[in-house]
Amino acid sequence: MTDKATPKPKKTTKRPAVKRVSAGKGGKKRATKKSPQKSGWGRKIWSITWKLGVIAAVVIAAYGIYLDQIIARKFEGQKWHLPAQVFSRSMALYPGAAVSHGQLMSELKLLGYRKVANPRQVGEFSASKTKIDLWRRPFLHPKGDQTEQRVMITFDSNGISSVARSSDQRQLAVFHLEPVLLDRIITGDGEDRLFVAADKMPQAIIDALILVEDRSFYEHHGVNPFAILRAAMVNISAGRTVQGGSTLTQQLAKNFFLSSERSLTRKLREALMAIIIDFRYEKNEILEAYLNEVYMGQDKARGVHGMGLASQFYFGRPIGELTLPQQAFLVAVIKGPSYYNPWRYEERAQKRRDLVLRLLMEAGELNVAQYEAAVESPLGLRKSDKPVHQKLPAFFAVVKRELSTRYGEALLQQSGIKVYTTLDPMAQEAAEKAVKQTLKQLGKNDESLQVGMVLTDKYSAGIAAMVGDKVPSYQGFNRAVEIRRPIGSLIKPFVYATALNQPKKYTLATPLKDEPITLKNGQGKTWSPQNVDRKFRGQVPLLTAFKKSMNVPTVNLGMAIGVSSVATTLDKAGWKDKVPEYPSMLLGAVNGSPLMVAQVFQTVADNGRYRHLNSVTTVLDENNQPLVASKRAATQAIPVASNYLVKYAMTQVVDNGTAKRLGNAFPRATLAGKTGTSNDSRDSWFAGFDERNVAAIWVGRDDNGKTGLYGSSGAMAVYQAFLKNRPPLSLRMAPVDGTVQGYFDRNSGAAKQADCGNVIKVPALRESYQPVANCGEPLPWWKKLIGG
Structure with a gap:
């Protein structure tokens, strides 16, 4: 029997306690012990914190890249699906055209031209009994761009007798009016807009927008922390939301990419997208996108988006022809298109417009006299019974069918197409009446x-x-x-x-x-x-x-x-x-x-x-x-x-x-x-x-x-x-080649000469009219002797 080996005790190595030397009285240093437990927890917290920070940074960066790709696709691709615009025929004016003075006046009224004593700008005309002095707008014609032009149109009993260019009195062979925009065919989300490039936007609208909505637009980088803090303090003191701190860029991000949900997550995403948008794009490009995206009202089932369409919706004319008070109203209504609906709440809408005008004056954009004249002016809205788009269900059904047959079924899904039709708005109005x-x-x-x-x-x-x-x-x-x-x-x-x-x-x-x-x-x-x-x-x-x-x-x-x-x-x-x-x-x-x-x-x-x-x-x-x-x-x-x-x-x-x-x-x-x-x-x-x-x-x-x-x-x-x-134009019944004036016996229908009795006078084909001599009667004996 052998003895069991006695196990040897394990050697343990003790780390000497760390001593912290501190100066005591008399300048002598004394060592203090640090708690091992406290030091370990500190290192763990720090380790977790910086790792989480790295992870968060990676996640935010990845998410930022993801958002950046979404933003880039939207901004650098097709920002909107622009509805197909459907136009009427373009009225052609030329010497001999069967267009009366009254018919042209009606056409100009339909197009939103203003009658004045003396035209001073595009969109205006004056009229006498036989003449119309017209300053035509520039427009896109199927045969090419038409520049603005002032002409004098003269009329006689048959229609137009002359069209002369006012600048040099040159007689024009043909002069076109712009077609009427009948409608836009909405195929998708129910949003309707009329795109207007930033350089075509009145400067007063841009100035007013920045003053009212985002004064530091050109200084901040998509988000304005000071505006957010200021709005928070105002809202807290008021006990309700009375002011927003979103920049124009944030509003654009929300309109383009996000819902109207009120949550911290959505606000954070909005802010991050705004920063990316501001980093990637020029301020003017952001501004152009905002001016064409902003919600401006509701036209029954259609949402009215952008300043261009809002101008037609509220005033019935192109944005470039609006007065200063009308331009101020468009900026004013952004705050709440339903709340400031001018047809339902005229006084409320006018007060809001006047506030915008006052801000322009205080910023030095208007002098006192201009401001006072502007606030005294009425809103100048289009008549509520005058539609923005024509209700032409029968005609539009034919147009859609023809587009499908001649151009293919997918045509109306394309963005920004322009369809020029044959419809005569004056004839349509007369027919409906x-x-x-x-x-x-x-x-x-x-x-x-x-x-x-x-x-x-x-x-x-x-x-x-x-x-x-x-x-x-x-x-x-x-x-x-x-x-x-x-x-x-x-x-x-x-x-x-x-x-x-x-x-x-x-x-x-x-x-x-x-x-x-x-x-x-x-x-x-x-x-x-x-x-x-x-x-x-x-x-x-x-x-x-x-x-x-x-x-x-x-x-x-x-x-x-x-x-x-x-x-x-x-x-x-x-x-x-x-x-x-x-x-x-x-x-x-x-x-x-x-x-x-x-x-x-x-x-x-x-x-x-x-x-x-x-x-x-x-x-x-x-x-x-x-x-x-x-x-x-x-x-x-x-x-x-x-x-x-x-x-x-x-x-x-x-x-x-x-x-x-x-x-x-x-x-x-x-x-x-x-x-x-x-x-x-x-x-x-x-x-x-x-x-x-x-x-x-x-x-x-x-x-x-x-x-x-x-x-x-x-x-x-x-x-x-x-x-x-729509008074008729008399038919021009000039005889055509191959026809003659014929005379025929009422009973037999035989061709006769004009001086014969019992004849009717009617046009005839030349080869069918061979009148017989002496009205078809036998010659007297004495005429036979002399050979007729």
Whole structure:
């Protein structure tokens, strides 16, 4: 048995206690002991603190880099999605233009020009009975920038006689007014704005903004600690929040990137972003972003952002034309657009504006006299019933459809595009008034009556106006485009155009049978057309049958020339849908819409030339470069000479035919028209034109019920009211090549000489007018002896 080894005791090494030597009495040093526990905790706290500090610094730096990337993407990319701007046509003024003095005055009023005794700046004009002195604004035109320019426009009975540049009296070939901004198409967040570059912003707005919102804007680095401390003290003493300490840069950071949440975290993030923004960007760039981002009010569902749009929203004119008090108001309203709503709280809004004016005076930006004059001025707001954007649901629906078809569906998602349309604001206003007035009157007997109306510009083949409901602002069913109803006698001009293109057989004097006729359709069913008065006259001249809208002679004529030939003419003239080739088609058993009717009558008004109706002329991208789009070529659908005869016949409809009431209302104007009524008076139609506009109008019921209206008592009444609102320009009916003045026997339709008896005088194709000698009577024996 062996003994167990005894373990050796472990050696421990003791650290000698640290002695701190201190001086005692007599200068002798004495050592003191430091507590080992206290020294260890100190080192631990310090170690944790500096490590946490490093971590915090890394996190803040990383977070700062993250925020910096967000900020850079916003500032250096697309700051905003700018809504597509939609403009009206640009009114062209030139010698001979069919624009009256009153029409130009109305256009200038719509554009927000100010009438003064003597124009002193852009946006002003003066007027006498025959002249208008106009200082036009600069604007972006599809064909290039137009500079500001002052001109003298002179008028005569036919319209504009001259346009002279005021600087050197040079006569201008053409002069454009800026188009009306109709609307901006909002596609995303409901924010609406009109971008204005900083160098285009009035200096008084910038000065006032800095005075009111951030006096140290050019000195601080995004955050102003002194302003924050001052605001905190004021709020504590008041017991509520009465003052904010945010800089313009902080406000911009909140508007661009953050919510309106009230929390310390959000405020810290806002401050950090403001510092980054201030470090990265110039003060003027920050200021420009703020001036275009700041919330300025609410236009129903649209948020009004930026000074540019606010100027239009509150005053109805460009920001560069605002008076000093108006500029001060824009800065004043930033504090609370709802609280200082000038239409609801006028006194409150004016006091706030006057405070801004006083601050400008105290800063030396205004003298006492300027200040006193400014505070005495009214707010000068636009009338609350005058909309900032036009309510044109029917027209805008057509514009959107055309943009999608010609430019692609993604176009409206692009930022900053500018869409120039064909809409004539004056024609639209007159059309809407006519619809409201007439349907109110007609609706006394039938409240279910509805309307669809399309107006085109005869010269450009553009849609000048459109109404799709008796309440023009209604955004539902668009009857101008979407209905398909029998067009009745509106088809007759194309029946007669087809016949008159056969000059060897037909003239305006050719007699047509007006006798009972029975026809069979493809199913063996019989059809016996009747005249409206259910009478038969044996035969009538072609022109009489046309202007009295007689059914039986028209059917006889159509059957003689062929239903398919009439369908071909209608198709070439631009009819959208396939035409049913049945005899009943000759009396309008063809379904169409006002837009389709406007298309084919535009062809007649335009000397037989077919041009596809359009609503969009040009689209510019965000860099103001035109986008390429598809375009249809024009064709000669109806020969010019025979088309002229149809136009003449349509003037006779107004002169002494079914539209005689219209002619009596405007005896000094030559107008062309055609009435139409479907079976049982379910649909009332009218199509016609003056020298400027082509109109197509339908009045009826959505349930296809009987209305008791004829074309002349329903749709034509709307057109007549339209011309009262927008006086007509008389048609210029100069004869065209290939036509002559003809004289024809009233009974036989034979060509005669002018001095023959019982003749009618009508235009004719040259090849159809070969008058016989001696009025067609045999020569006396003595004339035969001498050879006639």
